[in-house]
Amino acid sequence: MSDERRERALKLALAGLLHDVGxxxxxxxxxxxxxxWDDEAKRxxxxxxxxxxxxxVGDWLPPFQDSEAVKNWAAQHHRPNKREDHLVRLADRLSSGEREKTDPDDEMAxxxxxxxxIFCVVNADNQNNLDKLYWPLRALDLNEQTTDxxxxxxQEWAKTDVDRSYQNLWKELNEQAQNLRQAHANGGDLETYLESLLYLMQRYTWSVPSAYYHSLPDISLYDHSRMTAALAAVLDDLALSxxxxRALAQAPQESDTPVALLVGGDLSGVxxxxxxITDRGATSALRGRSFYLQLLTEAAAHYILRRLDLPITNLIYAGGGNFYLLxxxxxxxxxxxxxLDISRILYNHHQGDLYLAVAGLPLAARDFFAxxxxSKWQELGELLQVVKKQRFVELPASDLACLFEPQGRGGNEEKQCSxxxxxxxxxxxxKNNPAVRKCKACESFEEEIGDPLRKARYLVWDFExxxxxxxDGVRSSNTSSPWKAVLKNLGAHVHIEATLEELHEPKGRRLILALDEKSLNTLKPAAQIAVGRRLLVNVTPLVTAEDVSKYGKEYQIRTGQSLKEGAVKPFELMSMQAIGIERLGVLRMDVDNLGQLFAQGLxxxxxxxxxxxxxxxxxLYFEGWVGVLARKRNQTQGDRLYAIYSGGDDLFFVGAWDExxxxxxxxxxxxxxxxxxxxxxxxxxxxxxxxxxxxLAQAAQDAGRAEEAAKRHKWWDDNSDTPHTKDAICFLGRVLPWQRFGMKKSATVSFETAYDTLAFLEDLLARQKASRSxxxxxxxxxERYQEAMDVRRRTGRDLGENHRPQPLWGPxxxxxEYQLARLQRMYEEQLEIKSNLETLCQEMKEAFHQRIEWVSLAARWAELKMRKGDQSEH
Known part of the structure; x- marks a missing residue:
């Protein structure tokens, strides 16, 4: 690494990050x-x-070397004089990807x-958004008290509300930036300062438009500034006079000059x-393994940035086993x-189980326009898929030979991790169950990640x-690697902490990320310590004293183990706490057509x-709001949800099935x-x-197949002659579009969705004491209807001439109608039940072939919620 090269990249990134803070x-x-503000100032x-x-910038910057120069680089991008001014100007134009407008006198017009x-300007699923909705002007202070x-x-706010919000945001940002300056006033660290400042910009400018005068105000000041910073850091190496x-900065949209490298990483084997893994120790180990993969992805991204002498601003995104950087x-x-080095590190610790595909795609100046x-983003994704199919191909022949050597002894149960x-x-x-044998890696996932996460308030990164x-090569190993050893090889140490009181002093730079708002308020930056907020869906149910009292004896009879107050709630206990039938629910969900959205949506x-x-x-939705929803449900519904993973665009939850x-x-x-x-x-x-x-491994695959069935499902609505796909859920083996499954409960008796029908049936059986017949x-x-439909589908007669499903009439x-009429006669004296049954009969009579799909699902759903005492296997 070149200290001089890295320091210059940091300073240019700092100028890019602050160029529009005015x-x-x-x-x-x-x-x-x-x-x-006279003619001379305008010039x-x-x-x-x-x-x-x-x-x-003059007020905020600590007295670093060249701080006066950085101040000018940030401010002179509209009237550049020096080379660095032109670099920031070019970075600004490439980041926004649009021509500059005329220079009006009134910037507030x-x-x-x-x-x-941003969702108002994308085309998704071949549909445009006709609404114009605006983010609230507020700090990014998401917590359980935050409402939707x-x-x-x-809708757009009133001018007085907008002005007041800008005043509050500026006041808080300015105060925090001044505190940050003071922390670095006596010989601070430029890289640490930049990272803290980046988190401040995220917190206070995430919902502030970067421009709104003659510009579409859909890009935040945070996103525009961090991308300008990233570009400014990489443009300095251009071999241009x-x-x-100056010529390139004047018309970059017409130039084929290579200006950057878009780098992607994709972790495979996830x-x-x-x-x-088996069910022994799976509760904590599963969460630990999942979170370790997040840490590994971020550590690898940091490692690449450090090897390339690039600042943290150049990390565009990291999550879901993927990262992108510039x-x-x-x-x-x-x-x-x-x-090559990362592949060797991962192989030496994971023996080929995990592989990080890394690829870079050159970007010309013109690629940032029109x-x-x-298309470049899509091209990089395709390139990464090719690399993933050629795992470890970058290794030399001497290393590759090691991959095909016999691993372990085979068949030795005494040496097998349970x-x-x-x-x-x-x-x-x-130590708690001698019948269970664990390797160091699984033990560390459970004891050093899974268990600490349940009470974690801080995520601490220390960098060597x-x-x-x-x-210098790969090796086969008969010993397991604790997760910390893997990250250490990437130059990082991670601590998952409930308190910072006993944390040792760092040897180098430290980053402390608060996992909640209350913890963030306790953090103060220091010369070698950057601070910020980390959104993390850290939802882990814990065993309470009430759980021990109510379920302890039965749990011990079933499992042979005792419940421990404060421990991570076992899956068996969450199953026992389900309403109705004792089952766990396994949920997998992701955004439909995300690749297409990034490749074509804009x-x-x-x-x-x-x-x-x-x-x-x-x-923000999957790492922020999903956590709010899950924590609120755990607080109000008895701590029955467990987040295995939620980030990027997908999630995986386990819990009591009804929850x-x-x-x-x-x-x-x-x-x-x-x-x-x-x-x-x-x-x-x-x-x-x-x-x-x-x-659980099989359950995850089962849920994955159910999710794929939902994505393949074709369905029609009343406003379209062509079928829709996706936007569906597969539950109890039945696939329904979400609009028919039901996302909101109707205020009146309704049979338009499965959820509304469920509410009707539950009320009928529980409150009105109707027969379960x-x-x-x-x-x-x-069952009879579906059998007949399956026969029709196999013969290709399920669609009519309009290519829509046609009604299937039968017994x-x-x-x-006959059975409903009998039930109505049973309840002649109970007018509410009789009236509701008449409504159901009429609804089904009008469109039996449509409604039976969700009415029967609701019936099965209600049956399971009313059933107790069944512990048979899946």
Whole structure:
């Protein structure tokens, strides 16, 4: 690594990150500047906000070497003089991907001053969004008290509310930035300062538009500024004369000059690594393994940035086993060496179970314009898929030979880990259950990640002052590697802490991320310590004293183990706590057509900042709001949900089956208003029910297949002649579109959705004490109907001339009316039941072939909720 190269990249990134910060002060109504805004000032800065940027950066920057120069680089991007000014100007233009507008005197002339949701400008599922909804102007302070009205996009605010919000945001940002400056006043660290500042910008400018004068206000100041910072850091290595650089900055949209390298990373082997574990120790180990993969992805991204002498601003996104970052155009050779070193590190610790595909794609200046960045993003994704299919191909022949050597001894149960099933020399009995043998890796996933996460308030990253020497080859090993040893080879140490009181002093840089708002308020930056907020769906149910009292004896009889207050709640206990039948629910869900959304959704509007904004908006939902929903349900419904993973665009939950279904409904229900009511932004989900001892690895596969069935399902609505696909859920083996499954409960008796029908049946059976014969009738008729439909589908006669499903008439029609008539006569004296049964009969008579799909599902659903005492396996 070159210290000089890295320091210059940091300073240019800092200038790029702050180049538009003057807009915040201007919009807050504070127009006081160090100079009078006259003709001379206009010639020097071009825009009034640039002059304010000059003043702000001067107030914020600690006395680093060249801090005066950085102040000018940030402020002079509209009137560049020096080479660095032109670099920031070029980075600004590439980030926004659009031509500069004329220079008006009044920068406050147009409305709205709020950030238009990025979901209002994308085409998704071949549909455009006709709504114009705006993010609330507030700090990113998501917590359990936050409501959807406070956080979701909505109508434009009144001017007084907008002005007041800008004033509050600017005041808080300025105060925090001044505190940060003070922390670095006596010999701080530039890299640490930049990272803390990046988190401040995220918190206070995530919903602030970067521009709204003659511009579509859909890119936040945070996303535009961080992408400008990333570009400024990589453009410095361009082999261009000052004259050539000025020409490029003037018209980048016409140039084929390579300016950057888009780098992607994709972790493979994830499914087998997480799910191929036994039920012994699975509760904590599963969460530990899942979170370790998140840490590993981020550690690898940090490692690459450090090897390339690039700042944290160049990490575009990391989550879900993937990362994207921006490197220099001439970094390809270095990237190939880094890819080799990472492969050796992962093989030496995981013996081929995990592999990180890394690929880079050159970007020319013109690729940042006219929507071309989307096709480049897609091209990189395709390149990563090719690399994943050629795992470890980058290894030399001497290393590859090691991959095909025999692993372990085979068949030695005494050396086999009871959790992961692999043989190791260092397997030993579990201290709490001698019958269970664990390797060091599984033990560390459970004891050092899974268990601490249940009470964690802070995630602490310590970075080695110097990166470790990369391994010179691969080796087979009969011993397991604790997770910390893997991250150490990538130059990082991670601590999962409930308190910071006993944390040792760092040897190098430290990053402390608060996992909740209360913890964030306790953090203060220091010369070697960056601080920020980490959104994490850390939902872990714990055993309570009430659980021990109510279920302890029965649990011990069933499992031979005792319940321990404060421990992670075992799957068997959550199954016992389910309403109705004792089952766990396993939920898997993700956003439909996400690859297509990034590749085509923004069309010609695609810019680097918009792609970053779209990625950030999706991750905020799955890493932020999903956690709020799950924690609220655990607080009100008895702590019966367990988040295995939620991030990127997908999630995986386990819990009491009835709670898992309710959570899935809420997540899909809230996605539409969060996505600015875009009809093409939706998810598909699969839910399976299992017994408490059913292998979780198999359950994960079952839920995955259910999710795929939902994505393949074709369905029609009343407004379309062509079928829809996806936006569906598979539950109890039946696939329904979400609109027929039901995301909201009707205020009146209704049979338009399965959920409304369930509410009717539950009320009929529980409150009105009606006979369960209605449930049995619905299930028998549905069974006969489905058998006939299967025969029709196999013969290709299920669709009419209009290519829509056509009605299938048969004995089920008149049998249904006959059975309902009998039930009505049974309740002649109970008018409410009789009236509801008449309504159901009429609804089914009008469209039996449509409604039987969700009415029968509701019947099965109600039956399971009313059943008790069945502990048979899946």
């Amino acid at each position: 807009k915040m002060k201007l919009r807050a109504g504070e127009s006081g500047a160090s100079r009078t 020097d800065y071009g825009r009034f906000h640039a002059l304010l940027t000059y003043d702000i 147009t409305q709205p001053k709020q950030l238009l949701s 009205e406070q956080w979701f996009p909505g 000052d004259e050539e650089l 499914q087998d690594f997480i799910y191929t 490197a220099r155009a001439n970094d390809t050779a270095d990237l190939n060496r880094i890819r 929507g071309r960045i989307s 959790v992961c099933g692999r043989e190791y020399e260092d397997v030993h009995p579990d 002052p110097q990166l470790p020497t990369p391994p 069309g010609e509007k695609a810019t680097l900042s918009r792609v970053a904004a779209l990625s950030f908006a999706i991750s 898992v279904v309710e959570l899935g409904r809420e997540i899909r229900r809230d996605l539409t208003p969060y996505a600015a009511k875009h009809p093409g932004i939706h998810t598909s989900a699969g839910i399976v029910l299992i017994g408490g001892k059913y292998p 209605l449930i049995r009738t619905l299930l028998r008729l549905d 089920w029609n008149w049998l249904f």
